[in-house]
Amino acid sequence: MSRSAWNWWNDIAHREGRLAATRQLFVALWEFIRDSTPERRRRRYGDAGFDWDHRVDTTSAAVDWRDRLLGAFHSPYQPTEADLFHEMLDALREKSQIDFHDFIFIDLGSGKGRTLLMASDYPFRRIVGVELLPALHRAAQENLEKYRSESQKCFAMEAICADATEFRFPVEPTVLYLFNPLLEAGLKKMIANLEESLRSHPRAVYVLYHNPLLDHVLGDSAALKTIGGTHQYAMYTSR
Template identity: 40%
Template sequence: MPELDTGRLDRDGVQDRSAGRLARAIGILRERGPLEPFRLVRRHGLAASAGFVTRNVRHLVADRLARNWDRDHGVDTAGSIQLAGLNVVGTNRDQGNECLCTSPRTFDFIMRSLAADLGDRTFIDIGAGKSRTLLLASRYPFAKIVGVEFAHELVEIAKRNITAFHDPGQKCRDIEVVEADAAAYKFPPTPLVVYFYNPFSKRVFDIVISNLVASLRENGRACHVVYGSSSHAAIDWAKPAILASNAFEQLPTPPMPGFLDAVRRIDYAVFRYRPDGGEDRPAA
């Protein structure tokens, strides 16, 4: 059953699938009549129809909570932003996925799996979008925070958000957004936490991981990789791809709860760099 996903342009002129979702649903009922839900049940079955309603209600709730978070912090990070029509760097536009921000509760849950001492770490969000994850990371004592984003419009929004963000619990204010294709990005020679929220296809991901491993082996240092995705297909290829580099071991992590502020429940995995190779280490 199709989602209510036509979207509309947000205040920055980027297509947002989340914007106006409820209004579109009401518009469909007005156009097709109050019996349309019963026709959908007859056409798709009760289970599929219930799943459709549940997904959209959850999306509406999470989107509202995301926009409340934005309002409270003076920023604009919410929405499901489409890449169509955006100006991007490099040749990998068709390999990118929609920009969907990580929820605060999801991010805080993932952070519990990382080392307690982050003071020397650079946090890097590959596919930073409108900067939500960068701002969430700034509430932790990282040495520096970097977002890598290939869409010019999203880079500009992210920069404005970083300047406008207000949170009394912010611990890191050294935040930078790099406008670049992730496949061409050069990792800094500092200890790292590298974060992916299903930003692009496996083809680009393999290049980025290869570049990261080459950087770590050239300049040995601590590194954790976090991969999160609401798509089972993505997490199922991302984990083997990271382990296939023979440079990381997967750490045991608890399953992700279904937080209300997340549009979908995220599957995630955390990996630690091992200079001696991670191929013989048991995965979680």
């Protein structure tokens, strides 16, 4: 925990100075305390509709306080809302005209694995999720085992517990999904890994970036070009 906080503080101090980093540390801790009230917890159950429908546990309300505190220094767990996920996938299919049979789906920062379950409604070749926090990863594994849906088209699903900034991309056509898993330094590192992978193995890679707070990082990449989106998400393709 203290190492995560230290790395987080250092990353901000490096870019914005020690005072700004310390101020942001207090803001993050204050936000964590506010988020721990029963009222806030009750509100977080607002994302549990998907779980009721599918008998799984992907809600952000049932996350241990230590993992929520760690989340404050990485990226807090929040599952993607189902309607928006399907809107994004449909928009990508329409825009790119790709056949998902040829693609693997990767979610970097997959949390409890809700996107992996939702992506299995599409005929991907396989589905991979990468999550840093072991407790969320274990929940994802249980969800993958439990999940049943009549609309499921892909059954090759895998959850990996690892750091997304160290992830080695499989050399296959890929739909890469990101819902703010990383801070700026980590996102730059991950995009540099993707660029290197595309240089050595040119192929079709599409990126769906949900809540694109750091879209300039992807926009600055010579390996990617934007193909559309809304205020809620951005879509990119490899050049």
